[in-house]
Amino acid sequence: MGNLGRDECRPDVPEDAGAREEERAARAAIMRMAEAGDPVMGRLIAAHGPREALEQARLGRLDPESARREAELALTSRRRLDLARLVAGWAARYTDPEALVAAGRERGARLVIPGDAEWPTQLDDLGDRRPFGLWLEGRANLRFICLRSVAIVGARAATAYGTTVASDLGSGLGERGWSVISGGAYGIDGAAHRGALAAGAATVAVLACGADVCYPTAHEELFGVVRSQGLMVSEWPLGVHPTRPRFLVRNRVIAALARGTVVVEAAARSGALNTAGHAADLNRHLMAVPGPVTSETSVGCHALIREGKAVCVTSAAEVIELVGSIGADLAPRARGPVLPRDALGEETRRVLEAVPARGGSGPAAVAVAAGVDLTTALACLGGLAAAGFVEQSDRGWRLRRSR
Amino acid sequence: MGNLGRDECRPDVPEDAGAREEERAARAAIMRMAEAGDPVMGRLIAAHGPREALEQARLGRLDPESARREAELALTSRRRLDLARLVAGWAARYTDPEALVAAGRERGARLVIPGDAEWPTQLDDLGDRRPFGLWLEGRANLRFICLRSVAIVGARAATAYGTTVASDLGSGLGERGWSVISGGAYGIDGAAHRGALAAGAATVAVLACGADVCYPTAHEELFGVVRSQGLMVSEWPLGVHPTRPRFLVRNRVIAALARGTVVVEAAARSGALNTAGHAADLNRHLMAVPGPVTSETSVGCHALIREGKAVCVTSAAEVIELVGSIGADLAPRARGPVLPRDALGEETRRVLEAVPARGGSGPAAVAVAAGVDLTTALACLGGLAAAGFVEQSDRGWRLRRSR
Structure with missing residues (x-):
């Protein structure tokens, strides 16, 4: 958990939005081709980035260095590994990346990937078995x-x-x-x-x-x-x-x-x-x-x-x-919110502004004051509470006092 | 518990039976005069033996050295101690020692004191608060x-x-x-x-x-x-x-x-x-x-x-x-009995001989074979089990195998 709040600066995270969306699509395809948590794919992505990893998986052919590394790892850990079969399986399940992301969007789901602001960096503790992405x-x-x-x-x-x-x-x-x-x-x-x-x-x-x-x-x-x-x-x-x-x-x-x-x-x-x-x-x-x-x-x-x-x-x-x-660093109770206010979305900021400093307001009152519907108010309040901005008292929601 | 089974060789334990019974009577009187666990009396006995401690308590007068030690201990531990009143209370409750032991015997009770074969030496861990004796x-x-x-x-x-x-x-x-x-x-x-x-x-x-x-x-x-x-x-x-x-x-x-x-x-x-x-x-x-x-x-x-x-x-x-x-030294399961067979009483030895090495016998069968009544058999079996000689299996009592 030591990396909670750490800045993301992995080399495979491109700066421009187009490349970022290409990477998202590549991960969507990889999630269909490799089983979740497959460390072989995890290492391939770590070595080459998701787009190159997808290309190798699609062609059913690992680069020689990756193939050698996996063979060695299998040997030292006495694990049976039919690498050719694994990679052929990936290739057989290839699906058009863009289509996958579009289908998700249509359904109302979104794919969050490492490097996104919404990515929970504590998942990095899973190492080679870190999820390739998460559909939400x-x-x-x-x-x-x-x-x-x-x-x-x-x-x-x-x-x-x-x-x-x-x-x-x-x-x-x-x-x-x-x-x-x-x-x-x-x-x-x-x-x-x-x-x-x-x-x-x-x-x-x-x-x-x-x-x-x-x-x-x-x-x-x-x-x-x-x-x-x-x-x-x-x-x-x-x-x-x-x-x-x-x-x-x-x-x-x-x-x-x-x-x-x-x-x-x-x-x-x-x-x-x-x-x-x-x-x-x-x-x-x-x-x-x-x-x-x-x-x-x-x-x-x-x-x-x-x-x-x-x-x-x-x-x-x-x-x-x-x-x-x-x-x-992990006890926001004692230090105030762990995220800066600037990092909050527009709706969330409005909800935060509607929460009183003293006394307390019910979620319905907060929703009215913020000009959002009740469901949005509840979701925002939950997030704001989790991030340490607000708290629930006997009399409703209120701002949390920094000590 | 490290002293379980240790030989008793305290200087205040006399060898001859007459002196031993005098000590027993003294402790019986002390148990009536001082509250159980009173560390002042505990230290007095440790310093002078029970007969001299009883004499001081009966007269309501501590020797100067003991009085000085108690005053110092009370001072360092910031404890209020009205020593004169405590000792006067002891004297006021004096009762004839021999009469106490005799009354106990009449009732069918016995007083076990430190130095007796039946005294559980693990009580020594209580230090100054060790019981003066135990009525059983x-x-x-x-x-x-x-x-x-x-x-x-x-x-x-x-x-x-x-x-x-x-x-x-x-x-x-x-x-x-x-x-x-x-x-x-x-x-x-x-x-x-x-x-x-x-x-x-x-x-x-x-x-x-x-x-x-x-x-x-x-x-x-x-x-x-x-x-x-x-x-x-x-x-x-x-x-x-x-x-x-x-x-x-x-x-x-x-x-x-x-x-x-x-x-x-x-x-x-x-x-x-x-x-x-x-x-x-x-x-x-x-x-x-x-x-x-x-x-x-x-x-x-x-x-x-x-x-x-x-x-x-x-x-x-x-x-x-x-x-x-x-x-x-405290895992008799792995080493066999913690007491030698010779230390067993006559009845207990007969009961032990009546317990089969294989299979198992009910308490009634053991009682018949040993020529004792059922209550005696049960009491002996409990003690023999506690000492590691016998054990209870699905089929009844049997000798415990030494490993």
Whole structure:
């Protein structure tokens, strides 16, 4: 997380807008050709930039140096790698880049790539497995709302206890100006999203399918609210359906986006423990909520706590006590907003100006004063809270006092 | 705990039996005159032995050196100490020593003092606050059954969840040859004793009143079973009633006797946290059982875990994994019994000979083969298990294999 807020100055990021859009299209095509998180493609892009990487993938031919490097890496890590087959697979899935971006735009989705102002640079911690890009649906700014965010994950087959705790945590974090990141699944995920939404906070659903695919289908209404108050995020192309391996690949993004991950309920071999492992590998705070020792769905949480991998947390306040204290550069509470006002968009600035310094205003009053609709007001307030500009008090939204 | 099994060779322990009984009587009188755990009396005994300490207390006059030392200690620790009043109080409560011991014997109680074979030397870790002696009621050998013992403590106002967990822990420890130490109170304490008893194991109730006083009165039947299968223990004279401060003073003995303490349920300011503090101060293993974060009676447990003071445990196996691994000299599982066979009493030796090496025998079969009654067999088996000679399998009691 040390690079949060760091300026982007990678050599493969061109200055002019045309080249930038070419790069975006190239990444859209790469996301269709290579599996998400494929480190071979990750290294190819790192070495040559996305446009050259796409060209090699399209022709099904790696440059000799890359081919030699991959063969050596496979050898030292004792990994079987059929490079020819991998690259041939890329070539077979080639699709016209411009068409992909245009189709996304038509659907109302946008592709955010490294170097964009909206790109969450904490994803760089994933190294060769950094997403090639992220398709987003929703009105919030991804980087903005992930600045102060916590991932809440856990069992799909959650108990009533687990969903109550997840939803309380989600709303408790939301009330204190923190965004909630989760996977959009049944059980803990859904409860966490709902809790955040109920507190008028932003929430991010990171999916293992296209950002436009409704999985599970029963979450259609929930995802609609997430789009209006937060974001649906995916590193797979639009329209792609989830597979079991994709859930595991997706988990690293949840862990990397958030400052810390809370496991609410997890059986002994739950997928949530995979996310927990990523959080630990990435040096993010890992937390677990205890439960009855008689409950199978708390076994994984207790194991994490017992083995010293996760800190035992029982409330949103305890979560924030932990994730809010990483270091001075990551504790905006004590220093005021982490983003300059100038970086805010036009609508967001109007909403910020409509928030009173004392007392508090409800979202509807803020919307009227800012001249925006309620949904826009809520999305902007969530982002402003996450960035440390405003906070929610008992009497509504107000400016946060810098100490 | 490093002194468990160490030979007693204190200079104030006389060799001949007559002097030893005089010392026992002196300590019985001291236990009536000074409050339990009074460090002033502790230091007086350490300096002059119990008979001389009793003489000074009876006359209400400290030797000048002791008086000077106490005044200095009070000054450096900024403690208010009315030494004259303290000592006058001792003198006022003087009672004939021989009569006290005789009355105890009549009631069926015995006074165990430092230097006795039955004295649990781990109590020496309490330093100046070591009990002056312990009144016991019951058939088991105190030192014997505390060799492999765990304290289970917690809220009196326990939930159904808490009592279920305490009783499961008690029986799980008992089945694996561990004794359970607790305070004989309502709630967690009672459930822990009952669990151990149900597994045919030994259990020790350490009271804040005389060993013959039934508090709470509803535990009369429970205490009867504890006497036959374990021990009622108190550092107060027979007949003494409990007071609030005595519960706190008593807690240090529970913590010191056991290899580790498990807190099952404890609200934010529960007395069980006092016992937990003693366990930590004494470098014993401190463990806590998590529960629902929505339950007030688990708040204290979660705080201990969260602050890293207690290890999160969810089963008897996890408790033993911890307390059974302190060091080679304290891991009889790996080395065979910690006491030599020769140290066993006549009845115990007969019971040990009646336990099969393979398969397993129920307690009744062992009792018949050993020619003792069932209660005796159970008490001996508990002690033998605690000392590492026998173990309970699915098919009954059997000799433990040395590795």
